[in-house]
Amino acid sequence: MLAELINPYHLQVASFILINIILGVSIYITLSTGQLSLANAGFMGIGAYTSALLTLNFDLPIIVGILAGTLMAGLFGIIIGIPTLRLQGVYLAIVTLGFGEVIRVIFVNWESLTKGAVGLSGIPHMGREILKTLKGFGFDPKVFGLQNNQFVFLTIFLLLLVITISIIMFFRRQNRSRVGRAFAAIKLDEKAAESMGINITYYKVLAFAQGALVAGFAGTLFAHVLAYISPADFAYHRAVEILIFAVFGGSEVIWGPVFGALFLTVMPEVLRFISEYRYMIYGLIIIIMMAVRPQGLIDVNILNWIKLKTSKRRQKHGTSSQKSM
Amino acid sequence: MLKVSGISAFYGRIQVLKNIGLEVAEGSIVTILGANGAGKTTTMKTISGLLKPQQGSIEFQGEEVKGLRPDQLLRKGIALVPEGRQILSGMTVLENLEMGAYHRKDNEIDRDIKAIMGRFPILEERQKQLGGTLSGGQQQMLAIARAILSKPKLLLLDEPSMGLAPLVVADIFKIIKEINEAGTTVLLVEQNARQALRISDYGYVLETGKIVAEGSAHELLNDPRIMEAYLGRKSS
Numbered sequence: 001m002l003a004e005l006i007n008p009y010h011l012q013v014a015s016f017i018l019i020n021i022i023l024g025v026s027i028y029i030t031l032s033t034g035q036l037s038l039a040n041a042g043f044m045g046i047g048a049y050t051s052a053l054l055t056l057n058f059d060l061p062i063i064v065g066i067l068a069g070t071l072m073a074g075l076f077g078i079i080i081g082i083p084t085l086r087l088q089g090v091y092l093a094i095v096t097l098g099f100g101e102v103i104r105v106i107f108v109n110w111e112s113l114t115k116g117a118v119g120l121s122g123i124p125h126m127g128r129e130i131l132k133t134l135k136g137f138g139f140d141p142k143v144f145g146l147q148n149n150q151f152v153f154l155t156i157f158l159l160l161l162v163i164t165i166s167i168i169m170f171f172r173r174q175n176r177s178r179v180g181r182a183f184a185a186i187k188l189d190e191k192a193a194e195s196m197g198i199n200i201t202y203y204k205v206l207a208f209a210q211g212a213l214v215a216g217f218a219g220t221l222f223a224h225v226l227a228y229i230s231p232a233d234f235a236y237h238r239a240v241e242i243l244i245f246a247v248f249g250g251s252e253v254i255w256g257p258v259f260g261a262l263f264l265t266v267m268p269e270v271l272r273f274i275s276e277y278r279y280m281i282y283g284l285i286i287i288i289m290m291a292v293r294p295q296g297l298i299d300v301n302i303l304n305w306i307k308l309k310t311s312k313r314r315q316k317h318g319t320s321s322q323k324s325m
Numbered sequence: 326m327l328k329v330s331g332i333s334a335f336y337g338r339i340q341v342l343k344n345i346g347l348e349v350a351e352g353s354i355v356t357i358l359g360a361n362g363a364g365k366t367t368t369m370k371t372i373s374g375l376l377k378p379q380q381g382s383i384e385f386q387g388e389e390v391k392g393l394r395p396d397q398l399l400r401k402g403i404a405l406v407p408e409g410r411q412i413l414s415g416m417t418v419l420e421n422l423e424m425g426a427y428h429r430k431d432n433e434i435d436r437d438i439k440a441i442m443g444r445f446p447i448l449e450e451r452q453k454q455l456g457g458t459l460s461g462g463q464q465q466m467l468a469i470a471r472a473i474l475s476k477p478k479l480l481l482l483d484e485p486s487m488g489l490a491p492l493v494v495a496d497i498f499k500i501i502k503e504i505n506e507a508g509t510t511v512l513l514v515e516q517n518a519r520q521a522l523r524i525s526d527y528g529y530v531l532e533t534g535k536i537v538a539e540g541s542a543h544e545l546l547n548d549p550r551i552m553e554a555y556l557g558r559k560s561s
Contacts, residue, residue, distance in 0.1 A: 178427070181424060182427070185413055185424055188414065188415045188416065189411050189412075189413055191375075191411050192411035194396075195373065195375070195395060195406075195411065196424050196427055196471070196475070197396040197404075197427055198396060199396045
C-alpha cells in the first residue's frame with residue numbers, strides 16, 4: 001500500500017524543490033540587508049566541490065564533507081563580502097555575478113583537481129550511505145514493505161524536509177531578533193541605521209556570510225543527492241534561477257523566495273512541454289513582475305490577508321462547534 | 326563635556342573644516358550657525374563618528390573619542406539626529422522608537438517609550454502607522470524622540486527646523502529646550518539663527534570651514550555685524 005504510493009521520481013523532484021528552497025532562503029538573507037548578491041551560485045559550487053572532493057579523495061564521511069563545504073563557502077562569503085561593502089544595487093550585482101563566473105571558470109580549468117568540464121561523478125550518495133549504515137545494523141527496508149530504491153529516496157526527502165524547515169525556522173526567528181531588526185534598519189536606510197548605533201559593516205558582512213553559508217550548504221546537499229556535479233551546474237543560469245525565486249516570490253518576507261522556489265521548480269516538471277522555454281519564461285517573469293508587482297507575489301499584505309482568512313475560518317469553526325454542543 | 330580642538334576634515338582633496346575648535350559645557354545648549362556650505366553638517370558628522378577627521382582631537386567627558394565608530398560613540402552617550410530626519414519609513418512609529426533603544430540592554434525601555442509618548446502625544450496616537458506616512462514635523466519629532474531613547478548625554482541635532490512650517494519650528498525649539506532642561510546637553514546646528522540663539526547659551530559662527538565668531542547667545546544676538554551677515558536683517 002505504502003510502497004505503491006512512493007515513487008522515486010516524485011521524491012527526487014521533491015528533494016530538488018527543497019534544495020531550491022534553501023537556495024531561495026540564501027538570496028533572501030543578503031537581500032534583507034538590501035544587498036543584491038548574485039554570487040550564491042558560486043558559493044553553492046564551492047560547497048558542492050569542496051564536499052565532493054573531500055569525500056571522493058579522502059574517503060571522509062559525508063557529514064564531514066558537508067560541514068567543510070558549508071564553512072568553505074562561508075569563508076569565501078566573508079572574503080567577498082568585505083571588499084564589496086561599499087558597492088550598492090546594480091554594481092554589487094555585477095561584481096558578485098562576476099565572482100560566480102570566476103569560480104565556474106576555475107572549476108572548468110583546474111582539471112587535475114576538478115576533472116574540468118566533465119565534472120565529478122561517483123560522489124557518495126547520501127541516501128545510499130545511510131542505507132548501507134543501517135544495513136550494517138541488520139536493518140532491511142522490507143520491514144516497511146519498501147524496496148531499497150524507494151527507501152533511499154524517501155530518506156533523502158525526509159532528511160531534506162527536516163533541514164529545510166529548520167533553516168526557515170532559524171531565519172524567521174533571527175528576523176525577530178536584534179540581528180533581524182538591524183538588517184531591516186540597514187535595508188531601509190543605512191545612514192539612519194548608523195546614527196542609531198548599528199554597526200553596519202558588521203551586519204552587512206554577517207548577512208553576506210550567512211547567505212554564502214546557506215548557499216554552500218545547499219551545494220553540498222546537491223552534490224550528495226545527485227552524486228554527480230559539473231561546472232555547468234553552478235553557472236550563470238543557476239545564479240539567475242536563484243534570483244528569480246526572490247523576484248517572483250518576493251523578498252520582503254522569507255515565504256516569498258520559499259514560494260518562488262517551490263512554484264518555479266514544480267512548474268517545469270508539471271508542464272514538461274514548456275521546460276525547454278524555461279529561461280524565456282524567466283525573462284518574461286522578470287519583466288512582468290517589474291511592471292506589475294515589483295515586491296513579488298508574497299508580501300506582508302498578502303501574509304496578513306492569509307492570516308486573517310485562516311483566523312476567521314477558525315473562529316467560524318469555533319462557533320459552529322459551540323452550537324453543536 | 327565636549328571639547329573639539331584643531332579639527333580638519335577633507336572630502337577627497339577639498340578641505341572642508343579648517344582647524345575647528347569648540348566646546349560644549351555640560352547642561353548647556355550650544356548652537357553652530359552658518360550659511361549653506363559652511364561646514365556645519367560636516368562638523369556634526371565628524372563629532373558623531375560618521376567622518377574621520379585628519380587632524381585634531383575630540384574629547385568627550387575627558388576622554389579622547391576621535392576615530393571611534395558611530396555605534397561606539399552612541400554607547401558613550403553621543404547621539405545624532407541627522408539632517409533631513411532620516412527615520413525608517415518602512416517601519417511603524419513604535420518600531421522606530423524601539424530601534425532608538427537598539428544598543429540598550431536594560432529593562433526600562435518600555436517605560437521610557439511610554440514616557441516619550443507622553444511627551445509627544447502625536448506619536449502615541451500614530452504608533453501603529455508607518456514612519457513614512459507622518460508629516461514633516463511629526464517625522465522630525467519621531468527622529469528626536471528616537472535619539473532620546475538611546476539615553477544620550479549629548480544630543481547632536483542637525484538642522485531640526487529644516488523644511489518645516491514656522492509654527493512647527495517653534496514647537497521643535499520648545500521641545501529642544503525641554504529636553505535640555507531634563508538634563509541632556511544639546512549641540513545644535515541651525516540656519517534659523519534667531520530662534521536657535523534664543524534657546525541657546527552659547528553660539529559659534531562658521532564660515533567656509535572656519536569659526537569666525539563666537540560668544541554667548543545674548544552677545545551674538547546683539548552683535549550688529551553678525552545680525553547683518555547671518556540673521557538676515559539689518560540692525561536698526
